[in-house]
Amino acid sequence: MRFTSDAVGMDVNAYLDRIGVARPGAADAEHLRELHRAHLEAVPFENLGIHLGEPISLDPDDLVDKVVRRRRGGFCYELNGAFALLLEALGYSVARVGARVFRTPDQLGPPFDHLALLVGTADHDGPWLADVGFGRHSTYPLLLGSRTGQDDPGGRFTLADAPDGDVDVFRDGDPQYRIEARPRALTDFAPTCWWQATSPESHFTRAPVCSRLDGDARISISGRTLIRTKGGAREETPLPSDDALRAAYREHFGITLDRLPGGA
Known part of the structure; x- marks a missing residue:
């Protein structure tokens, strides 16, 4: 497989500090697992920027600035875009690939729907x-x-061959997305990223969400509700005031907001 690179000069130690991991001694599978989990626990999946009117940029410097210096999260193009830069700086080879998300078991989203x-x-x-x-x-x-x-x-994840050399990813038997095997440049995702961030038809523009892995559980804020899920259990806590919502973002995600996202 041919790998592409969007490598950018960055403070690797600052990125590793952001996710709480020491510099790996080798670019091997064991350390990849550690980096992957640490990123999921430290850097939230969030679309707050969309609802705050912030520009969504796939420029490598902007990705690192948002995730590392501003200590924010992002959605797929930003999170996997930044993580790829870190991995390359640590000596891993990385191919950025497009994926089409399954809307239903029989319906796929558009190309570049996911990175x-x-x-x-x-x-x-x-x-x-x-x-x-x-x-x-x-x-x-x-x-x-x-x-x-x-x-x-x-x-339980299963990967299955799909037409044209693509690969389907299933979680617990449910289809998640179809990977296109051809490596892409990050800039190839810019048009779909723009659509996801601006279109009323995109589910990212409908309501703010922020979520991260928390040990064996997941913690999320959806609108004005704090949600904890672990196994099959789900606990919801209302956040009735602006102060309570801001405090929850700070406490659980390390995000300090001067103003709240629209729709919250």
Whole structure:
């Protein structure tokens, strides 16, 4: 597989500090797993910028600035875009690939609907499907070439061959998305990213959401509700005031907001 690069100069130590991980001694699968989980726990999946009227930029410097310096999160193009830069700086080979999300079991979204990563390691046991930008998904990277079930804290994942060399990803038997095997440049995702961030038909423009992995659980804010999920249990806590909502963003996601996103 051919890998592309959008590498940018960055403070790798600052990025690693952001996710609470020491610099890996090797660009191998073991450290990839550690980096993947740490990113999911530290950097939230969130669309607050869309509802705050902030520009969504896929420029590599802007991605690093948002995730590392501003200590924010983002949606798939931003999170996997930034994570790819970190992995490349650490010596991993990374292919950015487009994916089409299953809207229903029989209906796929458009091309470039999602950005995922295929990662090559120094121990040559991959490539691995890495995805820190799909909300609820696998905690650890998935072995791209495996066609047997892969058990993960996030569920049982299965990869299956699809037409034209594509690969379908299933979680607990439900189709998630179809990966296009051809590597892409990050700029290829810019038109769909713009549509996702601006169109009234995009589910990202409908309501603000912020979510991250929290150990074996997931913690989220949807609108004005704090949600904790673990296993099959779900606990909802209303956030009735602006102060309560701001405090929840600070406490659970490290996000300090001068103003609240529209729709919250």
